[in-house]
Amino acid sequence: xxxxKAGLLQGTLDMLILKALxxxxxxxxxxxxxxxxxSGDELKVEEGSLYPGLYRLERRGWIESEWDVSDNNQRxxxxxxxxxxxxxxxxxxxNWERLAGATRKAxxxx
Amino acid sequence: xxxxxxxxxxxxAWRHPDEVAREVEAELRFHIxxxxxxxxxxxxxxxxxxxxxxxxxxDFEQVKTSCCEISRSLLFDSRVLKMGxxxxxAALAGGAALWAVNIPHHSFTGVLWQLVAIAVLARAxxxxxxxxxxxxxxxxxxxxxxxxxxxxxxxxxHDEQGRTPVERMFGSE
Numbered sequence: 223x224x225x226x227k228a229g230l231l232q233g234t235l236d237m238l239i240l241k242a243l244x245x246x247x248x249x250x251x252x253x254x255x256x257x258x259x260x261s262g263d264e265l266k267v268e269e270g271s272l273y274p275g276l277y278r279l280e281r282r283g284w285i286e287s288e289w290d291v292s293d294n295n296q297r298x299x300x301x302x303x304x305x306x307x308x309x310x311x312x313x314x315x316x317n318w319e320r321l322a323g324a325t326r327k328a329x330x331x332x
Numbered sequence: 333x334x335x336x337x338x339x340x341x342x343x344x345a346w347r348h349p350d351e352v353a354r355e356v357e358a359e360l361r362f363h364i365x366x367x368x369x370x371x372x373x374x375x376x377x378x379x380x381x382x383x384x385x386x387x388x389x390x391d392f393e394q395v396k397t398s399c400c401e402i403s404r405s406l407l408f409d410s411r412v413l414k415m416g417x418x419x420x421x422a423a424l425a426g427g428a429a430l431w432a433v434n435i436p437h438h439s440f441t442g443v444l445w446q447l448v449a450i451a452v453l454a455r456a457x458x459x460x461x462x463x464x465x466x467x468x469x470x471x472x473x474x475x476x477x478x479x480x481x482x483x484x485x486x487x488x489x490h491d492e493q494g495r496t497p498v499e500r501m502f503g504s505e
Contacts, residue, residue, distance in 0.1 A: 249359075249362065249363075250359060250362075250363050251362070251363045251366040251367065268390065269363065269367070269388055269389045269390065270389050270390030270391060270392075270394070270395040271390070271395075273356075273359070273360060273363075273395050273398075273399050274395065274398040274399055274402060277398075277399045277402040277403060278402055281402055281403075281405065292362075294369075296362060296365075297358070297362075298359075298362050299355070299358075299359045299362075
């Protein structure tokens with residue numbers, strides 16, 4: 223199957239950000255890279271849309287941020303998952319499994 | 333993030349909008365710079381890499397504005413806050429009305445207070461009805477969040493080829 227530009231359900235980006243951060247603290251650019259990496263380059267986050275998503279998640283208390291120095295000695299804002307965010311990730315994963323399973327079932331129905 | 337931290341940040345964002353905007357801009361510029369570096373490593377010329385990085389980022393000003401607006405928004409749904417205010421107003425109005433009704437009404441002042449009480453009760457009734465409508469929003473927003481409007485609408489939307497997002501995700505080319 224060739225790669226196509228996949229459209230994602232809204233809310234999926236939040237889950238992917240939480241998942242990426244569950245593996246360690248990252249700056250925004252790194253989050254996009256990690257999502258691409260863990261999805262085997264199948265998922266590409268629209269760069270601009272990542273940041274409002276990050277700010278929303280931070281406002282909800284699922285992630286928190288602080289300014290630090292990046293690998294290339296530049297000042298960057300790093301995000302990390304909070305305890306509430308970890309719980310939310312579990313909820314999102316369960317919901318996603320349910321949705322994916324139900325949709326697959328519906329699409330295969332004759 | 334605790335409620336206290338959230339409120340402190342909210343107040344800070346309102347008091348120092350320029351500082352928040354500068355931080356957002358610095359963050360977004362860092363992203364573009366990282367992308368440009370990656371483009372250069374991928375073989376692009378610096379100017380070309382910068383242009384490509386800006387293009388792939390999308391509307392910089394729009395993203396910056398969105399981030400600043402989110403920083404200035406409250407942690408909780410403002411409609412929930414309004415609902416609380418309406419309940420408080422209705423309770424105060426009801427209390428004031430009850431107090432006024434108990435005033436002896438054989439004097440002009442007593443009658444006047446009773447008229448005021450009727451007006452306050454009528455107003456409290458009108459205002460008090462709003463939490464019912466807002467309460468539904470509260471239920472949809474908080475209790476039924478997993479099946480929120482955004483996702484439902486998204487599932488039903490189609491792309492140029494008439495495919496739903498689900499078909500795009502699960503379907504093969």
